[in-house]
Amino acid sequence: MKLASVRPQTVEIEPGTVMNFWDPNEAATKKGKNKPALVLLHGFATDGILTWQFQVPFLTRKYAVYVPDFLFFGVSFTDRAERSPEFQAECLVKGLMKLGVERCIVVGFSYGGMVGFKMAELWPQLVESMVVSCSVLALTQSISRDGLERIGFSSWSDCRLPNSVKGENDKIFNTEIAHNLKEQLGDKAMLRLIDKAGHTSFNWSDPASTTGASRKFLPL
Numbered sequence: 001m002k003l004a005s006v007r008p009q010t011v012e013i014e015p016g017t018v019m020n021f022w023d024p025n026e027a028a029t030k031k032g033k034n035k036p037a038l039v040l041l042h043g044f045a046t047d048g049i050l051t052w053q054f055q056v057p058f059l060t061r062k063y064a065v066y067v068p069d070f071l072f073f074g075v076s077f078t079d080r081a082e083r084s085p086e087f088q089a090e091c092l093v094k095g096l097m098k099l100g101v102e103r104c105i106v107v108g109f110s111y112g113g114m115v116g117f118k119m120a121e122l123w124p125q126l127v128e129s130m131v132v133s134c135s136v137l138a139l140t141q142s143i144s145r146d147g148l149e150r151i152g153f154s155s156w157s158d159c160r161l162p163n164s165v166k167g168e169n170d171k172i173f174n175t176e177i178a179h180n181l182k183e184q185l186g187d188k189a190m191l192r193l194i195d196k197a198g199h200t201s202f203n204w205s206d207p208a209s210t211t212g213a214s215r216k217f218l219p220l
Contacts, residue, residue: 001049004057006065008049011095016079019095022049022067028060036128037104038063039096041112043134047074051109066101068092070115085111085138089118093126107131110199114138134199136173136181147172172199 001007005028010020024032038059042051048067049056059065069076070088078091092115096104106127108116113135120127136143148154151172175193182191 001053001056004060004065006056006060006067010075011098013078013091013094013098017071017077017091019071019076019091020048020069020074021095021099022056022065023099024060024064024066028064032064035062035064037066037096037101039066039068039092039101039104039106041068041092041106041108041116042070042073043110043112045110049074051112063105066096066099066104068095070111085114085118086122088115089122093119093123096126102126103128105129105131108133108135110134133194134173136177137184143173143177150174167198 001022005025006022007025008020008022010018012018040048040052040055040059042048045051047069049069052067056065056067071078071091080087104126106116106119106129108114108130110133113132114137116127116130116132117135117137120130144156148156178191178193182189
């Protein structure tokens with residue numbers, strides 16, 4: 001991340017609420033004044049920089065990249081009781097404004113896409129355009145229930161720590177949901193399907209292994 005000229009810093013959104021951002025360092029800010037701002041929003045599995053670590057070095061060549069950690073991920077926290085994508089979006093927007101971002105492109109993966117949609121809905125003057133993968137406008141009870149049935153789990157807690165995972169497509173948000181999302185977004189939205197790709201999950205190795213537990217990314 002140092003080679004990509006981004007640095008971590010905590011931003012106090014309000015008393016009792018702090019978000020961590022990876023953003024351009026001072027040298028990168030001076031050099032790239034005309035670069036468009038790009039905000040990368042992570043999913044529900046890990047924090048921002050673990051999700052986007054391989055994309056950041058390439059994207060910083062053309063963009064001023066901002067990678068937030070949502071509340072309750074990394075060192076971001078709040079003492080407020082809200083737990084909704086709207087609240088995440090509210091805090092994220094306040095943080096970006098404190099960092100001087102007035103207009104940005106948003107890239108969201110999974111849960112990050114839901115937060116991004118809320119940003120675009122509530123602060124259209126901030127969000128210029130969006131790229132979203134493996135996501136929906138909102139995780140409704142019916143989508144949640146159907147997704148769990150497709151992948152053979154009774155709860156999301158069981159899904160997040162499976163013994164094994166099979167199939168090459170996104171079993172959580174399938175292509176039918178993707179087409180429905182395209183229709184909801186309207187004529188300006190484009191849909192692209194990626195072969196042999198899927199949602200990601202953690203799979204822990206056998207705890208009895210002599211090498212201990214190791215994490216693997218596998219497609220759902």
